[in-house]
Amino acid sequence: DGGITQSPKYLFRKEGQNVTLSCEQNLNHDAMYWYRQDPGQGLRLIYYSQIVNDFQKGDIAEGYSVSREKKESFPLTVTSAQKNPTAFYLCASSAAGEANEQYFGPGTRLTVT
């Protein structure tokens, strides 16, 4: 089955710790994205990557970092510099081309206390 996986589903961390969220896809998609979803707000783009070894900041990149060493994988690190990290994080991918639909993973709910 083709799709996007994110793990874990739920993640708990103490303030001051970095945490890495995984995202893997076997759809052979070139583009991958990380979004953050907070109650009452639309999805907000954190980082995106259109090709291996290249990525760009989205609207709210501060306090986050990513890597794209393999086409299938796009991990997101939430650093201690992110002031309000508790949120639902969604990873997505899309085929090459400019107006293709994005396919989403199941999400990781991160709680930092």
Add this chain to the structure above:
Amino acid sequence: GQNIDQPTEMTATEGAIVQINCTYQTSGFNGLFWYQQHAGEAPTFLSYNVLDGLEEKGRFSSFLSRSKGYSYLLLKELQMKDSASYLCAVMDSNYQLIWGAGTKLIIKP
């Protein structure tokens, strides 16, 4: 600035029809997407409109008017499983998706 507006919440009755509206103001336009998202789950793609008019797909239809910056999602023969949030997203001139906050649809028996 860029803005997508949709109602926060709507309620409808099983078997009925509901229309969810979306208005947008964006820097450029390269299409409008509708997604469905059940609570705590991933959004799933419903429809894409780039030209004016109505796109029909089974019980779901989506309409676009680019001159008015307006779209709607029409759901017919509502089922309990249609209870979810419906997200409107516009692709801007940079081919980035701008997302609305979503409309929570509650279906009552």
